[in-house]
Amino acid sequence: MTDKTIKFEKRSASDESKAIEGVEQAKSSRLNVLKTYKIYIDGKFPRSESGRYYTLESAKGKAIANVSLCSRKDFRDAVTAARAAQLKWASATAYNRGQILYRIAEMLEARRTQFIEELVLQGSTSEAAQAEVETSIDRLVYFAGWSDKYQQIFSSVNPVASSHFNFSILEPTGVVGLLAPEENSLLGLISALAPIIVGGNSCVLLASGSKPLCSVSFAEVLNSSDVPAGVVNILTGYRKELLSHFSSHMDVNAVVYAGDSDDEFKTIQQNAVSNLKRIIRFSPKNWYSPECESPYRILDCQETKTTWHPIGN
Amino acid sequence: MKKKQKMQKKAEIKSALKINFSTDWKYDPAPESADHIKLEKKYDLFINGKFVAPKKGKYFETINPAKETKLAEVAEGTEEDIDTAVRAARSAYEKIWSKISARERGKYLFRIARIMQEKARELAVIESLDSGKPIRESKTVDIPLAAAHFFYNAGWADKLDYAFPGRKAHSIGVAGQIIPWNFPLLMAAWKIAPALAAGNTVVLKPAETTPLTALKLAEIFQQADLPPGVVNIVTGAGATGAALTRHPDIDKIAFTGSTDIGKLIMKSLVGTNKKYTLELGGKSANIIFEDAALDQAVEGIINGIFFNQGHVCCAGSRLYVQESIAKNLIRKLKDRMETLIVGDPLDKNTDIGAINSKAQLEKIQSYLTIGIEEGAQRFQPACDLPKSGYWCRPTLFTDVAQSHRIAQEEIFGPVLSVQTFRTVEEVIEKANNTPYGLAGGVWTDKGAKVFSITSQIRAGVLWANTYNKFDPTAPFGGYKESGMGREGGVHGLYPYVELAS
Numbered sequence: 001m002t003d004k005t006i007k008f009e010k011r012s013a014s015d016e017s018k019a020i021e022g023v024e025q026a027k028s029s030r031l032n033v034l035k036t037y038k039i040y041i042d043g044k045f046p047r048s049e050s051g052r053y054y055t056l057e058s059a060k061g062k063a064i065a066n067v068s069l070c071s072r073k074d075f076r077d078a079v080t081a082a083r084a085a086q087l088k089w090a091s092a093t094a095y096n097r098g099q100i101l102y103r104i105a106e107m108l109e110a111r112r113t114q115f116i117e118e119l120v121l122q123g124s125t126s127e128a129a130q131a132e133v134e135t136s137i138d139r140l141v142y143f144a145g146w147s148d149k150y151q152q153i154f155s156s157v158n159p160v161a162s163s164h165f166n167f168s169i170l171e172p173t174g175v176v177g178l179l180a181p182e183e184n185s186l187l188g189l190i191s192a193l194a195p196i197i198v199g200g201n202s203c204v205l206l207a208s209g210s211k212p213l214c215s216v217s218f219a220e221v222l223n224s225s226d227v228p229a230g231v232v233n234i235l236t237g238y239r240k241e242l243l244s245h246f247s248s249h250m251d252v253n254a255v256v257y258a259g260d261s262d263d264e265f266k267t268i269q270q271n272a273v274s275n276l277k278r279i280i281r282f283s284p285k286n287w288y289s290p291e292c293e294s295p296y297r298i299l300d301c302q303e304t305k306t307t308w309h310p311i312g313n
Numbered sequence: 314m315k316k317k318q319k320m321q322k323k324a325e326i327k328s329a330l331k332i333n334f335s336t337d338w339k340y341d342p343a344p345e346s347a348d349h350i351k352l353e354k355k356y357d358l359f360i361n362g363k364f365v366a367p368k369k370g371k372y373f374e375t376i377n378p379a380k381e382t383k384l385a386e387v388a389e390g391t392e393e394d395i396d397t398a399v400r401a402a403r404s405a406y407e408k409i410w411s412k413i414s415a416r417e418r419g420k421y422l423f424r425i426a427r428i429m430q431e432k433a434r435e436l437a438v439i440e441s442l443d444s445g446k447p448i449r450e451s452k453t454v455d456i457p458l459a460a461a462h463f464f465y466n467a468g469w470a471d472k473l474d475y476a477f478p479g480r481k482a483h484s485i486g487v488a489g490q491i492i493p494w495n496f497p498l499l500m501a502a503w504k505i506a507p508a509l510a511a512g513n514t515v516v517l518k519p520a521e522t523t524p525l526t527a528l529k530l531a532e533i534f535q536q537a538d539l540p541p542g543v544v545n546i547v548t549g550a551g552a553t554g555a556a557l558t559r560h561p562d563i564d565k566i567a568f569t570g571s572t573d574i575g576k577l578i579m580k581s582l583v584g585t586n587k588k589y590t591l592e593l594g595g596k597s598a599n600i601i602f603e604d605a606a607l608d609q610a611v612e613g614i615i616n617g618i619f620f621n622q623g624h625v626c627c628a629g630s631r632l633y634v635q636e637s638i639a640k641n642l643i644r645k646l647k648d649r650m651e652t653l654i655v656g657d658p659l660d661k662n663t664d665i666g667a668i669n670s671k672a673q674l675e676k677i678q679s680y681l682t683i684g685i686e687e688g689a690q691r692f693q694p695a696c697d698l699p700k701s702g703y704w705c706r707p708t709l710f711t712d713v714a715q716s717h718r719i720a721q722e723e724i725f726g727p728v729l730s731v732q733t734f735r736t737v738e739e740v741i742e743k744a745n746n747t748p749y750g751l752a753g754g755v756w757t758d759k760g761a762k763v764f765s766i767t768s769q770i771r772a773g774v775l776w777a778n779t780y781n782k783f784d785p786t787a788p789f790g791g792y793k794e795s796g797m798g799r800e801g802g803v804h805g806l807y808p809y810v811e812l813a814s
Binding site: 147311 | 420465467470759761
């Protein structure tokens with residue numbers, strides 16, 4: 001042991017049992033503290049302004065949680081927060097954004113058992129839950145790595161036929177609405193969200209309606225990962241109700257749809273015309289597939305800016 | 314006409330004015346504490362994940378150039394040690410590193426980057442102790458950038474298909490890497506991070522005067538559980554490096570150092586199939602046009618030549634000033650030099666630290682004499698120097714001719730030679746009149762001129778209205794005799810891959 005190292009030593013069994021003496025009795029009658037699943041807007045955890053809720057039940061019919069049933073007003077508040085946060089997030093260095101995404105992965109790794117439990121509670125097998133959480137962590141690391149690279153892949157210096165230095169770079173589209181998939185409520189959400197925010201956009205997302213627990217817990221991960229308030233806002237509720245608001249709000253620049261209903265997508269297409277929202281359908285058959293890991297997912301929510309600059313004395 | 318003459322006279326009077334810097338007021342010492350660091354008395358070679366004694370049992374001292382005191386003893390690796398290290402690297406390459414997924418490779422690099430960040434302060438203090446560089450620089454440039462190189466390259470590990478579209482990138486094998494003493498940990502990161510990201514294993518030879526942070530990096534590799542043999546660090550001097558380049562089982566050599574040694578290495582590789590990259594010397598031109606923002610240019614010139622005591626391969630060591638502003642600019646420059654603090658590298662106020670070694674100090678001093686013998690005018694501020702240690706006052710030479718040795722040869726110290734020019738054609742001609750081609754600077758208010766000038770300078774890195782900026786995403790390297798290949802950015806991966814269809 002050096003002066004810069006502290007070594008943990010295993011406590012003896014007798015010490016250990018002394019320490020928990022008295023706890024035993026309390027344990028038998030101890031009541032669990034239940035978690036309130038709230039939404040996430042502007043870095044805070046409010047309930048829906050509407051006061052409405054819906055109840056999640058386990059397969060055996062036991063109530064698990066009362067989840068906020070978000071309203072149009074909640075959505076509008078979230079967009080306001082997202083808009084306010086976006087420019088600053090976009091102007092953070094690519095390196096900084098990458099570090100923050102990596103930090104999200106670190107925080108998720110630290111809470112992996114919690115997420116596995118929540119997935120199991122919502123019907124996953126423990127093997128599937130473990131795979132989903134681990135893939136989610138690695139996917140965040142994957143997109144963290146893109147932060148300072150996608151620009152190098154997609155930007156260009158254009159050899160124009162005049163005496164100009166001409167270059168095209170990417171800039172984030174702005175505020176992006178994301179409708180997360182119903183299944184793979186954690187992996188699907190992260191796969192769709194990571195490319196949006198790594199590119200400097202802010203996001204308002206609607207969690208899986210039937211499996212929202214991980215999404216709310218993921219907000220807690222974001223909240224402890226140096227992600228600035230407002231960059232990601234997470235709502236829970238009925239997709240049917242909020243779909244039209246996501247797609248018609250005039251201050252939303254793009255909508256990513258990760259559901260699997262053609263009708264819902266058509267509604268988005270129709271509403272998006274009002275302010276020329278970019279529409280991205282991201283509904284892979286399998287959220288583990290390689291198509292979910294691609295810089296083109298980042299490109300989906302980017303604009304190309306070309307600058308002309310004269311060359312001469 | 315009269316008005317112009319009047320204005321000219323006014324400018325002349327102004328440029329004759331000199332600020333009086335003599336004052337009773339002095340900076341209090343603000344030393345960074347070295348209590349937090351942990352150094353062993355003796356360091357062995359880092360081979361196959363363990364610290365092992367050198368086969369011949371020889372050690373050499375690494376000293377603190379600011380105090381001429383011993384910091385630690387370090388193993389001197391010989392041909393036998395190099396062979397053991399290369400075997401370890403080969404075995405790690407074949408059995409582990411080329412087998413694990415690219416994603417897991419990347420995750421190791423992310424881990425290393427994070428631990429470097431956690432230990433940043435300790436690394437910075439050791440770097441300043443061992444190399445003599447000001448703590449302000451090691452804390453804000455060397456160490457954070459070194460970690461950033463690992464972070465950046467970590468992300469590439471599983472994305473190489475995008476770096477080389479249309480081709481499949483394969484690793485090469487074992488890379489032998491030799492690094493200099495001016496940015497010890499940063500150079501180690503520049504070399505190791507892309508090599509590992511691309512799937513190669515490494516034998517690294519740090520410079521003999523600055524081996525400590527590379528050995529601390531070895532401890533970080535251990536803490537990160539990097540598989541044994543993936544990186545091996547063999548300390549020693551020139552002979553150790555030569556043994557590394559000669560070793561038949563090395564697939565690629567990466568060298569940063571002087572052009573002379575670079576040529577020797579290139580020669581020694583004749584007849585082999587080893588790939589190589591060389592990042593060598595420079596004599597970079599920093600060009601100031603009359604329309605530049607002068608005060609900013611002065612800061613840029615100071616940073617360009619005095620950053621890291623001028624021990625910078627891309628230092629802006631040749632200053633070209635447009636004649637119309639020369640008098641004024643040189644006055645401003647001398648005034649600014651009067652304010653530079655030379656001294657204790659661990660002091661947070663220090664601008665110029667210790668010269669890295671006695672040999673380097675002697676080399677710089679010989680040029681200080683050569684300059685005068687050749688007829689140039691020498692200026693040095695009257696700053697105090699510590700009693701022990703290796704020190705050199707910031708130095709400026711005027712009345713320099715293009716043919717002077719101080720305008721042609723790399724001094725690698727805080728010595729700036731100044732020439733003037735009248736036209737763009739003239740300054741381009743002069744700037745390019747050197748066998749080197751590493752970097753250059755242009756200072757002008759006109760954007761169009763920036764692009765026109767930078768496109769005519771034959772050098773690998775050009776700074777416009779700034780100088781000495783580095784980033785893991787930006788390729789760095791030279792034209793002509795300043796080397797070949799690039800480090801950093803997408804281009805920095807290329808030397809570490811084999812492309813197949």
